[in-house]
Amino acid sequence: MSEEVKKFKITIDGQTAEVLPGTSILEAARQIGGKSVPPAMCYYSKLEASGGRCRTCLVEVSKGSEADPRPMPKLVASCRTNVMDGMEVKNLSSDKAQEGRKAVTEFLLVNHPLDCPVCDQAGECHLQDLGYEHGNLDTRTEFKRNTYDADDLGPHIKLNMNRCILCARCVLAANQLTGEREHGILFRGDHAEISTYLNKALDNDFIGNVIDVCPVGALTDRTARFASRVWFTKPMNASCKCDKCSGKTTVYLKGDEVVRVTARKDQWGEVEEFICDTCRFERKNLSDWNIEGPRHIDRHSVISLNHYEKPKDELRVLDNPMAKEISEKDEK
Template identity: 85%
Template structure:
């Protein structure tokens, strides 16, 4: 009989859970759930060696462990720091963490253009959410921003390098999911950019997944560009018969028209099942799909608003609104 593995206890923003040894602080926070989960722009649980690049998941470790209760001297990247038994972490409750996240957001927006009104990712962009939560009104930099021409990486994928934050997710997914990777990060420092090798195009069967893993609007679907704003479409779960992939996808529909097809994602924006190029780019007719029902988007982005809410969720929302109104009236009377 094998010995039971001792779990480590960790407390994040006053909430305690037990996790297996080797679990990162970020995944421990995701196990707890709620607003104590740090944002992550580069970490992807399904991709090996991801994380540690964007620094948006920085947290304060106020207690290292039961064996060594000293706090860690600096903020740590929660996606790259493993849990120790008895560790205590501050995320929302740490002023240092919030200030650091604000500074990191400012750096991510250093060369990123504010072109949300024309970007296809607007409404489901992680950087857009981060900018609204931690961004500043004006930039403190005076030098000229890096600019690049838009590039076609094959027949179905468009690269707007201006928007790229060099999270390397697309490079990792191409290297780990497909048989051959034809692009990567070229040059170094502030000259680094995503590009293909000479005279190459991204055209293998699963390369379309680089669009889904991109947290910003750097990689977009050429078959759906500028077709509709995301909040004007309705996401529905659908399946099809496919020999290459699971055939499980999300159809973004405008009336009876399928505007685009994406893989299904969890609440942290990570793909549940990668889909092939045929399902993504070629099956734009409803006759290919068996529609299961509406897709509930749990993220706080605009695409989750006023779409589909279960009756119990509507009741909870109604109670929260009534409570907030009562508190406001009470404050006014006092």
């Protein structure tokens, strides 16, 4: 009979949980849930060796463990730091962590253009959320921004390197989902960029998943480019019979038109099951899909404003006291 593994106790912003040894602080925070979960733009639980690049998940460890209660002297990346028994962590309750996240956001926005009005990722962009919460109105850098020409990485994928934050998710996804990888991070330092080898096209049955894992608008779907703002579409769970993948997707409808197709994502914005390029790029007719029902978007971004489910308590929508009085009169 195997011995029961002793779990480690961790407290994050006053909330306590027990997790298995080897669990990162970020994963422990996700198990607790709520607003204490640090943001993550490079970490992806479905991809091996992800994390540790963007530093948006910085937290303050006020107590290392029961055995060594000393606080860690610097902020740590929660996606790369494992839990110790008795550890106490501050995220929202730490001014130091919030200042660190603000500085990281400013650094990520040094070369990032103000493309939100024309970017297909607007409304789903993690950097847009961070910029709204922590970004500065003006830049302090005196240097000219790095600029690149938009590039077509094959018939279906558009690369806007100007928007890339070098999280390397797309490289890891191509490494682990496809047999051959034909793109990567070239050069070093501030000259580093995502590119293909000798201008090759990305051609693989599952290469379209690099679009879904991209946290910003650097990699976009050419078949859905500029078709519609995401908040003007209706995300629906849909499925089809596919020989290559599970066929479980989210289709974004504008009327009866299928604007785009993506894999289904969890509450952290991570793909549940990767889908093939046939489902993503070629099945754009409503008759191709079995519509299962509305997809609940569990995000605080602008896409969450379109609710397709009837509210359980309709009166809570009416926050204006005058509106409540008028509503009560109408009922009488």
